[in-house]
Amino acid sequence: MKKIVLASSSPRRKELFSKLGVPFEVVPSDFNEVLDPKISPRELAMKLALGKARAVTYKFPDAIIIGADTIVADEEGVLGKPKTPEEAGAMLRRLSGKTHSVFTGFTVMDSKTKKTVSDVCESKVTFKTLDPAEIEKYIVTGEPLEMAGAYAIQSGAKDLIEKYEGDYNNIVGLPLMLLRHALKLFGIDIVK
Numbered sequence: 001m002k003k004i005v006l007a008s009s010s011p012r013r014k015e016l017f018s019k020l021g022v023p024f025e026v027v028p029s030d031f032n033e034v035l036d037p038k039i040s041p042r043e044l045a046m047k048l049a050l051g052k053a054r055a056v057t058y059k060f061p062d063a064i065i066i067g068a069d070t071i072v073a074d075e076e077g078v079l080g081k082p083k084t085p086e087e088a089g090a091m092l093r094r095l096s097g098k099t100h101s102v103f104t105g106f107t108v109m110d111s112k113t114k115k116t117v118s119d120v121c122e123s124k125v126t127f128k129t130l131d132p133a134e135i136e137k138y139i140v141t142g143e144p145l146e147m148a149g150a151y152a153i154q155s156g157a158k159d160l161i162e163k164y165e166g167d168y169n170n171i172v173g174l175p176l177m178l179l180r181h182a183l184k185l186f187g188i189d190i191v192k
Contacts, residue, residue, distance in 0.1 A: 001188065002110070003063040007031075007056040012154065013068055016174040020183075020190050029067060031055035035080050041073035045105030046120050057111040064186055065109045070173050072149030074100040079149045088144035089135055092160075095149065097129035102149070102171045108182045117182045121175035123166030125153065130160060 006017050009028035017024060029052035036044060053067030072079045074094065082088040105120040138160060144150035151157035153164070153171045169176045180190050 002186075003060060004188070005056060005060055005063050005065045007052045007065055007067040010068075010173055012152075012173045016169055016172060016176060017066075017179075019176065020180065022188065022190060024066075027056050027059065029053070029055045031067075033069070035071075035078050037077060041071045041078055041101065041103050042105075042120050042122065044078065045069050045071040045103040046107070046118050047105070049105040049120075050107045050116070050118055053107040053109045053116075057109060060111050062112040063110075064183075064188065065111055066106060066179070067109075068104060068106040068174055070102060070104045070148050070170075072100060072102050074098060081146050081148055082144060082150045083146075085139045085145070088139050088150040091150035092127075092130060092135045092138065092144065095127045095151070096135075097127060099124055099126040100149070101125075104170045104173060104175050106174065106179055106182070108179070108186060110186060115186070117185050119175075119178050119182060121167055121170040121178050123164060123168070123170045125164045125171060126162045127160055128162045134160065 004024040006026050007029040031051040048069035049067045053065045056065050079091050102123045107118040109116045141156050143156045167175045
């Protein structure tokens, strides 16, 4: 089997991918992520995933490269990764009491043959109506910083969320069922 490379610096993606039970190597991509407001969140997730995969292919002339990117968006547009507690607070107030979408795009690419398969998964997340104290308590944990949409469903934010619809792993950062199907197209059959 060809070497499999996960082009990501996300510890969440690494943890999710390890559940597939295949050997892989993690190589962070140096692709410059630009959140282009002119394209849809779905297209943006796929474009960034493809860029991340391509940016790693030159290091591996004969490997399967996987890039992924998660985009959080509501009716107003894309919520990126907050850089400050104030930005995180503004995002959490924006999400409070509302439903938004989480898109994770991924690309599987054979660096030798250039065969490429890309897909995107959408899940919906509904936040409880949050009071200022709940928002502040979550922000001081530091977790919202550098997280798309200013939250992590798998840890501290689980108490802020009323419900979700769709693939939970997608919300964390990697839709394993769709990825499993894509890997089969490259001769990698995962039985787990």
